[in-house]
Amino acid sequence: MDKTQLLIALALALFSLGLLGVIVRRNLLVMLMCMELMLNGVNLSLVTFAQEAGAAVGAVLVFLIFVVATAEIAIAIPIVLLLVRRRRTLDADAYADLKG
Amino acid sequence: MLESLLAHLDTILLVVFGVSALVGGVLVIVLRQPMRVAMALISTMVFLGGIYGLLGVHFIAAFQVLIYVGAVMVFMVYVIMLLDTRDPAQSRRFSPLVVPGAIAFVLFLGALVYGVAGGLPEAAPAAKAGGSFGLTEFAVAFLNEYWLHFELTSVLLLAAVVAAVAVIKASKADHG
Numbered sequence: 411m412d413k414t415q416l417l418i419a420l421a422l423a424l425f426s427l428g429l430l431g432v433i434v435r436r437n438l439l440v441m442l443m444c445m446e447l448m449l450n451g452v453n454l455s456l457v458t459f460a461q462e463a464g465a466a467v468g469a470v471l472v473f474l475i476f477v478v479a480t481a482e483i484a485i486a487i488p489i490v491l492l493l494v495r496r497r498r499t500l501d502a503d504a505y506a507d508l509k510g
Numbered sequence: 511m512l513e514s515l516l517a518h519l520d521t522i523l524l525v526v527f528g529v530s531a532l533v534g535g536v537l538v539i540v541l542r543q544p545m546r547v548a549m550a551l552i553s554t555m556v557f558l559g560g561i562y563g564l565l566g567v568h569f570i571a572a573f574q575v576l577i578y579v580g581a582v583m584v585f586m587v588y589v590i591m592l593l594d595t596r597d598p599a600q601s602r603r604f605s606p607l608v609v610p611g612a613i614a615f616v617l618f619l620g621a622l623v624y625g626v627a628g629g630l631p632e633a634a635p636a637a638k639a640g641g642s643f644g645l646t647e648f649a650v651a652f653l654n655e656y657w658l659h660f661e662l663t664s665v666l667l668l669a670a671v672v673a674a675v676a677v678i679k680a681s682k683a684d685h686g
Contacts, residue, residue, distance in 0.1 A: 417524075436603060477663040480670075
């Protein structure tokens with residue numbers, strides 16, 4: 411098993427662990443952190459492939475993804491705080507009526 | 511013995527960092543307290559930064575630590591400290607979806623492993639000839655070709671700030 415395969419396997423494992431976390435955890439903030447875990451897994455695969463191909467463009471893309479992730483968190487956290495203020499809980503089940 | 515160990519130090523460190531990152535990822539799923547989950551996620555991100563450093567993309571390792579650990583996770587930790595720890599959601603870990611979620615996880619992982627075990631596609635020969643790249647190549651490509659994208663991210667960040675303020679305003683209006 412060479413280096414690239416090892417890193418891609420790690421990226422897959424991190425992505426699927428994050429997905430599992432988003433499905434099974436109850437706390438909204440923990441679900442958000444699991445999404446970050448998924449994003450980290452995808453980033454790892456992107457860096458691995460960029461390094462493999464010797465493409466500096468991949469690194470530029472990773473930088474832009476970091477900025478987008480920061481913007482995403484800057485929006486997501488106020489939304490979570492707004493939800494908590496309304497229902498006084500972080501339990502995702504308390505918002506089940508949102509499914510319409 | 512020592513020489514062979516030193517010769518493979520790169521690979522050994524890569525495996526150690528990879529396994530540690532994986533352990534951190536598992537801890538994110540199983541730990542109960544959100545603060546411990548945040549710490550596990552921070553350790554995963556730092557180990558991923560170490561992997562990026564080993565791959566030779568040191569600037570991405572620096573971004574990973576500065577932006578993810580330094581900005582995103584510190585923000586997350588502040589919010590965890592702000593919130594009420596008596597909330598039952600803090601102590602009950604799993605939603606009712608835990609069994610279907612685990613089954614879906616196993617199926618998904620099986621499909622991914624089956625897809626990757628067949629071997630990864632070869633990189634295009636033209637790209638392969640490029641070899642590894644460092645900070646110089648990144649900086650030249652970044653500021654010569656992608657400066658417009660960089661400027662556009664500032665618009666995105668501005669929009670994010672305005673949206674965050676709007677969300678807080680909306681919640682204030684609801685509660686007087």
